Amino acid sequence: xxxxxxxxxxxxxxxxxxxxxxxxxxxxxxxxxxxxxxxxxxxxxxxxxxxxxxxxxxxxxxxxxxxxxxxxxxxxxxxxxxxxxxxxxxxxxxxxxxxxxxxxxxxxxxxxxxxxxxxxxxxxxxxxxxxxxxxxxxxxxxxxxxxxxxxxxxxxxxxxxxxxxxxxxxxxxxxxxxxxxxxxxxxxxxxxxxxxxxxxxxxxxxxxxxxxxxxxxxxxxxxxxxxxxxxxxxxxxxxxxxxxxxxxxxxxxxxxxxxxxxxxxxxxxxxxxxxxxxxxxxxxxxxxxxxxxxxxxxxxxxxx
Amino acid sequence: xxxxxxxxxxxxxxxxxxxxxxxxxxxxxxxxxxxxxxxxxxxxxxxxxxxxxxxxxxxxxxxxxxxxxxxxxxxxxxxxxxxxxxxxxxxxxxxxxxxxxxxxxxxxxxxxxxxxxxxxxxxxxxxxxxxxxxxxxxxxxxxxxxxxxxxxxxxxxxxxxxxxxxxxxxxxxxxxxxxxxxxxxxxxxxxxxxxxxxxxxxxxxxxxxxxxxxxxxxxxxxxxxxxxxxxxxxxxxxxxxxxxxxxxxxxxxxxxxxxxxx
Ligand SMILES: [Fe+2]
Numbered sequence: 022x023x024x025x026x027x028x029x030x031x032x033x034x035x036x037x038x039x040x041x042x043x044x045x046x047x048x049x050x051x052x053x054x055x056x057x058x059x060x061x062x063x064x065x066x067x068x069x070x071x072x073x074x075x076x077x078x079x080x081x082x083x084x085x086x087x088x089x090x091x092x093x094x095x096x097x098x099x100x101x102x103x104x105x106x107x108x109x110x111x112x113x114x115x116x117x118x119x120x121x122x123x124x125x126x127x128x129x130x131x132x133x134x135x136x137x138x139x140x141x142x143x144x145x146x147x148x149x150x151x152x153x154x155x156x157x158x159x160x161x162x163x164x165x166x167x168x169x170x171x172x173x174x175x176x177x178x179x180x181x182x183x184x185x186x187x188x189x190x191x192x193x194x195x196x197x198x199x200x201x202x203x204x205x206x207x208x209x210x211x212x213x214x215x216x217x218x219x220x221x222x223x224x225x226x227x228x229x230x231x232x233x234x235x236x237x238x239x240x241x242x243x244x245x246x247x248x249x250x251x252x253x254x255x256x257x258x259x260x261x262x263x264x265x266x267x268x269x270x271x272x273x274x275x276x277x278x279x280x281x282x283x284x285x286x287x288x289x290x291x292x293x294x295x296x297x298x299x300x301x302x303x304x305x306x307x308x309x310x311x312x313x314x315x316x317x318x319x320x321x322x323x324x325x
Numbered sequence: 326x327x328x329x330x331x332x333x334x335x336x337x338x339x340x341x342x343x344x345x346x347x348x349x350x351x352x353x354x355x356x357x358x359x360x361x362x363x364x365x366x367x368x369x370x371x372x373x374x375x376x377x378x379x380x381x382x383x384x385x386x387x388x389x390x391x392x393x394x395x396x397x398x399x400x401x402x403x404x405x406x407x408x409x410x411x412x413x414x415x416x417x418x419x420x421x422x423x424x425x426x427x428x429x430x431x432x433x434x435x436x437x438x439x440x441x442x443x444x445x446x447x448x449x450x451x452x453x454x455x456x457x458x459x460x461x462x463x464x465x466x467x468x469x470x471x472x473x474x475x476x477x478x479x480x481x482x483x484x485x486x487x488x489x490x491x492x493x494x495x496x497x498x499x500x501x502x503x504x505x506x507x508x509x510x511x512x513x514x515x516x517x518x519x520x521x522x523x524x525x526x527x528x529x530x531x532x533x534x535x536x537x538x539x540x541x542x543x544x545x546x547x548x549x550x551x552x553x554x555x556x557x558x559x560x561x562x563x564x565x566x567x568x569x570x571x572x573x574x575x576x577x578x579x580x581x582x583x584x585x586x587x
Contacts, residue, residue: 059412065458067520087411093330100411125333128407130340130371134333137351141329170363172332173353207363209356238357240366316455316522317384322495323525323579 026193027115027162027225030080030266032285034278037271038315041071043278051282053080053114055268059087062107067319076111082226082266083113087129090149090163091122091136101156108157114266115225117162117195120146120183137172138182150190162225163187164195167203167232167241179204180218187223194220196262197228198254199247199270203239212254221261229255229288230270244273246284255288339364340371341407375403375416382417383448385494386441389505398424417452421445436508443486447494447513450482454515454522461520466582468574472544475577476585480517483527483535486510491524518580525579530555531572534562535581544573 031052036044043049054075061072075081087100108116121133136142153161163186165179177185183194196219205212229252231245247255247269259265269285332351339345345361345368352360379399380387387395402423408416425442428434459480466475484491489511496503512532514525527535530551537547548566552559566573576582 063412063414064456066454066456066517068456070461070520091329093333097411122333125330125337127409128337128341129409129411130337131374131408131413132340132367132371134336134367137329137332139329145329169358169366170352170360171355173351207355207357238362238366316382316452317498319455319520320451320495320498320522320524322491323523 027082027266029264030082030114032288033080033082033266033268034281034285035084035268035270035272036072036075036081037275038068039275040278040281041067044075045071047278048078049278049282051079051285053082053266053268055082055084056111056113058083058085058104058107058116061111062103072111081111081113082268083108083111083116085116085118086131086133087123088118088153089121089123089129090118090153090161091120091142091146092125093122093145094125094127096149096152098156101153105157108159115162115193116157116159117164117226119164119166120179120186121166133166135166135168135170135172138175138177138179140176143177143182143185147186147189150186150192154190154192160191160193162193162195164197164228165200165204167197167200167207169207169238169240171208178218180215180220184218184220184223187220193225194223195226195228196221196224196258197230197270198258199228199230199232199251200241201258202248202251202254203232203241206239213257216254216258216261219258219261221258224258224262224265226266226268227255227258227262228268228270229285230272242273243270247287252287259288336364336367340368341404343368372400372403375399375408375413378413378416379420382452383420383445385448385490385497386444388497388502389441389444389493401427414452414456417445417449421449437505439508440488440490440505443488444490444493447484447486447490450484450515451494451522451524454480454482454517457517459517459520460580460583461518464584465518465580466577466584468577470577470582470584472573474585475538475544475582477535477538477581478516478583480522481539481581482515483532483539484511484513484515485532486513491526495524514576514579514581516579516581523579530557534566534572535576 033053033055034051036054036056056072061069119133122136124130150161187194201212201215205215229247230243231247233240233242267288271281335347335351345364348360348364354360376396376399402420406419406423421442424445428438430438457480460478487508487510489506489509491513493503493506512527512529514527514535516523533554534547534551537550548559548562551562565571
């Protein structure tokens with residue numbers, strides 16, 4: 022695998038349908054956009070029209086949620102071919118997905134489910150990353166997911182798992198510092214120790230996002246501003262990764278574009294306004310944007 | 326030793342059937358979360374994510390049933406027909422059929438269940454048309470296009486229902502809290518132009534005409550079919566097709582047709 026590292030793109034935002042109108046009319050000065058691959062790969066309608074137009078003006082990263090790289094089902098080849106076709110058309114700066122599995126027996130939970138981190142899993146995922154990279158003809162970028170459970174027989178720490186995976190396959194890494202924070206809090210481990218062990222030299226992109234603190238644990242909701250502790254972790258991580266593309270994920274209660282844009286720009290100075298969470302323990306893990314188009318807004322009833 | 330396959334089969338079942346038996350066999354408590362509390366976050370998120378997507382794909386049906394009954398139907402649906410596709414857009418594909426197959430009133434059909442099923446079909450059709458490949462940016466037929474070159478455009482569908490589901494849907498859209506309508510057959514054409522999907526009510530005769538075109542026949546064939554099946558003299562059908570402001574002109578203006586060459 023030829024090692025092509027995507028160039029740093031600056032500060033980006035997720036391409037979200039509630040912002041489509043604003044983006045196409047204002048062409049805001051955001052550095053780049055991340056598009057959820059699955060929201061566009063089958064689309065022949067308005068979402069795809071928007072992505073095509075946005076891709077003419079901004080760098081794009083394709084971020085997937087259904088590759089299921091860790092599943093023990095066979096790789097979904099039609100999916101990968103469709104992803105490749107989308108990439109051939111959009112020409113993204115990179116293609117990422119998560120170190121996770123989404124289902125077995127042909128099902129898709131539409132969640133990013135954690136893997137037990139064992140030698141067996143590492144060998145399995147290593148094989149599959151190689152296959153995927155052969156099909157996509159580029160290095161895959163893999164992200165650390167947020168987690169709520171610990172598998173009893175895991176034997177490898179996540180940073181080590183990703184380091185070895187990256188060494189073996191040449192894949193690149195997306196370091197989600199909010200996920201580091203969430204997972205480490207929920208596991209009762211130290212996020213700084215996680216960063217110390219993480220192969221920061223392999224990181225080409227970072228994610229930041231807001232989460233819901235429920236007291237006993239944290240749920241990765243992506244529905245509010247980034248918290249102070251996560252900005253601090255970002256600052257520390259960024260010192261180790263060097264200049265890499267940074268993306269704010271905001272997937273629930275999405276505010277107007279300008280507010281998202283202002284939030285991601287805080288990455289430049291790590292200015293922080295931390296707020297208490299109103300309703301503890303109601304959080305639903307929302308690790309990615311499962312965009313549902315606003316069909317009702319684009320239909321009319323004509324006269325007979 | 327526990328294999329990766331076993332763990333994934335167990336965890337998927339735990340999400341789908343809300344079971345946490347054996348969680349202790351696979352999961353260890355963390356400093357913050359017991360095994361079953363951690364698992365419960367995945368279980369809740371799995372269901373909530375699908376329910377909220379289904380509510381967005383079937384907003385009028387959700388309005389008609391009320392969110393809690395709607396959620397119950399969705400819970401049964403995904404238990405029997407769990408999501409298989411890489412895309413959530415596929416989630417609602419089998420829902421109307423599922424409601425039809427599993428209707429609880431098989432012995433004594435209830436009219437409101439017929440309505441729910443028809444509404445679900447209509448909403449799914451709108452959803453499909455929203456994202457289907459369309460004709461935007463391409464040339465449409467004009468008044469000068471000969472009949473032999475008229476073809477229905479790609480983003481076009483016909484619907485025949487036992488209720489005025491399109492009116493109901495758009496009343497929900499207008500937030501006018503419509504009541505369940507009485508059974509009245511309705512026929513519609515749905516067409517997308519400039520990324521806006523229009524639903525046009527049709528007479529049964531117009532529906533028959535367009536169905537004939539949709540099945541790949543030309544206008545002459547559609548005229549003959551309508552004349553035969555409805556019992557109208559062919560020349561009268563031809564006149565209403567060609568007359569100024571007639572079917573042909575109105576449907577060309579509405580973007581039903583493209584001009585086919587070759
Ligand atoms: Fe992320």
